[in-house]
Amino acid sequence: MKKYLNLILLLLATSGAFGFAQTSQPAIIEDFKPSTLNQPGKEYPMVNSQGYVRFRIQAPLAQSVTVSLGLGGRGGTKLTKAADSTWVGTTEGPMDEGFHYYHLNIDGGIFNDPGALNFYGSIRWESGIEIPAHDQDFYALKDVPHGNVQQILFPSKSTGTSRRAFVYTPPSYYKDQNKRYPVLYLQHGWGEDETAWSNQGHANLILDNLIAEGKIKPFIIVMTYGMTNEVKFGKIREFDIKPFQTVLVNELIPFVDANFQTISDQKHRAMAGLSMGGMETKTITLANLDKFAYIGLFSGGTFSMEDVNNTPGFKEKVKLTFVSFGSRELENRRAGFGGGDPKVNAEALKQANINSVFYVSPETAHEFLSWRRSLREFAPLLFKD
Amino acid sequence: MKKYLNLILLLLATSGAFGFAQTSQPAIIEDFKPSTLNQPGKEYPMVNSQGYVRFRIQAPLAQSVTVSLGLGGRGGTKLTKAADSTWVGTTEGPMDEGFHYYHLNIDGGIFNDPGALNFYGSIRWESGIEIPAHDQDFYALKDVPHGNVQQILFPSKSTGTSRRAFVYTPPSYYKDQNKRYPVLYLQHGWGEDETAWSNQGHANLILDNLIAEGKIKPFIIVMTYGMTNEVKFGKIREFDIKPFQTVLVNELIPFVDANFQTISDQKHRAMAGLSMGGMETKTITLANLDKFAYIGLFSGGTFSMEDVNNTPGFKEKVKLTFVSFGSRELENRRAGFGGGDPKVNAEALKQANINSVFYVSPETAHEFLSWRRSLREFAPLLFKD
Numbered sequence A, B: 001m002k003k004y005l006n007l008i009l010l011l012l013a014t015s016g017a018f019g020f021a022q023t024s025q026p027a028i029i030e031d032f033k034p035s036t037l038n039q040p041g042k043e044y045p046m047v048n049s050q051g052y053v054r055f056r057i058q059a060p061l062a063q064s065v066t067v068s069l070g071l072g073g074r075g076g077t078k079l080t081k082a083a084d085s086t087w088v089g090t091t092e093g094p095m096d097e098g099f100h101y102y103h104l105n106i107d108g109g110i111f112n113d114p115g116a117l118n119f120y121g122s123i124r125w126e127s128g129i130e131i132p133a134h135d136q137d138f139y140a141l142k143d144v145p146h147g148n149v150q151q152i153l154f155p156s157k158s159t160g161t162s163r164r165a166f167v168y169t170p171p172s173y174y175k176d177q178n179k180r181y182p183v184l185y186l187q188h189g190w191g192e193d194e195t196a197w198s199n200q201g202h203a204n205l206i207l208d209n210l211i212a213e214g215k216i217k218p219f220i221i222v223m224t225y226g227m228t229n230e231v232k233f234g235k236i237r238e239f240d241i242k243p244f245q246t247v248l249v250n251e252l253i254p255f256v257d258a259n260f261q262t263i264s265d266q267k268h269r270a271m272a273g274l275s276m277g278g279m280e281t282k283t284i285t286l287a288n289l290d291k292f293a294y295i296g297l298f299s300g301g302t303f304s305m306e307d308v309n310n311t312p313g314f315k316e317k318v319k320l321t322f323v324s325f326g327s328r329e330l331e332n333r334r335a336g337f338g339g340g341d342p343k344v345n346a347e348a349l350k351q352a353n354i355n356s357v358f359y360v361s362p363e364t365a366h367e368f369l370s371w372r373r374s375l376r377e378f379a380p381l382l383f384k385d
Helices: A002-014 A203-212 A241-259 A276-286 A305-310 A328-333 A344-349 A368-381 B002-014 B202-212 B243-261 B276-286 B305-308 B328-330 B340-351 B368-383
Strands: A054-060 A065-067 A087-089 A098-102 A104-107 A109-111 A119-122 A124-131 A148-156 A161-168 A183-187 A220-224 A271-276 A296-297 A320-326 A356-361 B054-056 B065-067 B085-089 B098-102 B102-108 B108-113 B120-122 B125-131 B148-157 B161-169 B183-185 B219-224 B271-272 B294-298 B320-326 B356-361
Touching: A054 B108, A098 A119, A098 A368, A104 B108, A109 B102, A148 A241, A148 B161, A161 A203, A161 A241, A161 A305, A183 A276, A203 A368, A203 B120, A220 A241, A220 A320, A241 A276, A271 A276, A271 A368, A276 A296, A296 A356, A296 A368, A305 B219, A320 A328, A320 A344, A320 A368, A320 B305, A328 A356, A344 A356, A356 A368, A356 B219, B002 B183, B054 B243, B098 B368, B148 B243, B161 B202, B161 B243, B183 B243, B202 B219, B202 B368, B243 B276, B271 B276, B271 B368, B276 B294, B294 B368, B320 B328, B320 B340, B320 B368, B328 B356, B340 B356, B356 B368
Parallel strands: A183 A220, A183 A271, A271 A296, A296 A320, A320 A356, B183 B219, B183 B271, B271 B294, B294 B320, B320 B356
Antiparallel strands: A054 A087, A065 A104, A098 A124, A104 A109, A119 A124, A148 A161, A148 B148, A161 A220, B054 B085, B065 B102, B098 B125, B102 B108, B120 B125, B148 B161, B161 B219
16 A cells, blocks of 8 residues: 555656657747636636647736746746736647646745636646647537536535535436446545546546447446545645545445435446546455446556455456556656556456556646546446446 | 616625624634635634634735725725735624625735635636624534535527536435426526535525425525626626526526426426526516516515516416515615615515515625525425415
8 A cells, every 4th residue: 555655646746737848849829719718708828729828917016927837847937027017928838738737826825827717636726727639529518418417415424524426427317217327436636626527527528428429338427525534735645545435335335326326236336536546446446346346547556466366356356457547657657667567567467367458648647638538448348247 | 677787786886795883893802713615724714703804825025915805995904914924914893794705916916815715706716705604504514414416518509508507406306206396496696607506605505404494395496607698897787688588498497397307387486596696587587477486586676566567467477576685785775776675665565465575684795695594585485386
């Protein structure tokens, strides 16, 4: 477990949204448009067709305004004061496609960009921006039947509170009250919460679109908060999985099975998570193979033959292991992986006749486009029996 | 309609969160605690038992930091730089109980307080703070059965998009798939959106608690965005109700009736709204009395005998008119009301044998505690037939 936590810390430390090519940058094309994640009516931040981001901030009396988005470890993007007293600037190079968290530093304090919507990450509501991806169609809001995402409050005796989860029910759910569905429990990463997979991940739209294209059979997704203790920076090593395991396995799963049209046997239940959520997924599923048949780790670890051999019943009970990373994560950490090279591991499992899938998201880092794509790849492999 | 819009503008202009007594303020009691609406783990802003709010902002190089919360029209609360370079300050007097929007002005720019959660109001995500109310129990998260709030995306041909709504289903909803429920369509105010009644209003918790106490029969609430055009400050006079009426009446209601366990006749459908949402409610219900039987205007207008006499079928079809205001709104506007004095109007309707209820929320302004209480008072009066 300790080794695993160190891996997650390494992932966090070596990740980053900063996929600049090392060569000289192309000339900036002046076709900037408001980011799709701007607050209603806000012009800035803007994104151009190459993935450059331009910022404009009102703070006429400020001494300095910088944006965390831009060059990893090199202080982000420094804005300069324009003639009209606004602070303006453009990232030094194009950003990776997909979603990025960011914030402003104004006179030494951290604030959000008033132009952008906020998303929970880094244990705070951060500003968010979206660089349109060439394959964004798979998570676009389209004119197809839509499932619903609903907030539930479930009783948790072990933590003495009502806890919140979000439940995605597929479009057909309300049409036929006798139909029952498999369930995927889907976990966010460290510093995020149960809002992440809908807001940043578009899990609901990904499922809507896969269902509309006939690529998957409909299933339910349940997303809840993956921690039970107060979260602070640098305290991840103190994280204890057991209280959350109790919440998930003993409280949430029975509540969902009692209140939704689920198929409640092991063969129709999956769990997946990103980053820290992958760590949680691995630990909880391996300790509860009577409850989960399909397991996905998105940028959050790997399954080795050691895991298989140390877990009684693994070969009989596990119907799928799915492990994915963003390509930039693999580039960054080529020298070694906690738990071994994930591609080599996945191949070893396949040789041992375990249904093992390994996926690499092209040109993305430890960020949500990697995880949206991972869900798109993972979903069609689920609930085959 | 024009007169009505002017009333709303007047309400917006004369409202405010600034219920200071005009006499000298009591000594500040040093029992400040983190606001219940702070982001996880954040200490500031803090609130004391008298309703004073204390702020602390990190921005060591800033020239000036003020908070919009505090004295209406007098520049809010000016923070001063402490020895540790943080900016600190306390409101000059106690704030009214309940929820208040606010923001920071840092060196001439508007930003949110990084310590507080954000809520959509004033057509931006604003910081929010909660002054514990003496009657907060009715909207508290308690150990009672909870209904769900779910996001739906419904097709809207008239606007060419999928539009979002939130649907509250009561706790019993999933237990009996043959049971059907009445529906309340509940609208937010100007500058807010479909998230307001859950996030700021706690409509779901208010219903959960009323149901648990046996004070109401369960019903469904539907909350959607009440505008179809781009919203800008000062443009409320250009607002045209017709496109939204088409969305609500021709698109959303049929979608909800097709996809939820509703009783879809006129006698089991209500509409209410706050501020601008009250204006919308009045206009849409009076034009569609074949669809709505119960009508609530929360700080958003009044029903006069002129309305009754000018609307064919009013007396036969309307089962309830409910009009409410915060007491400070009435104090502020004692000289006159657009549409006449709401209390006098309500009394006139009663005299004409119309089921007319008038409610005043004690010591609150044009703010969410007025509207939470209005919903608490309104809900038990609904769906009596």
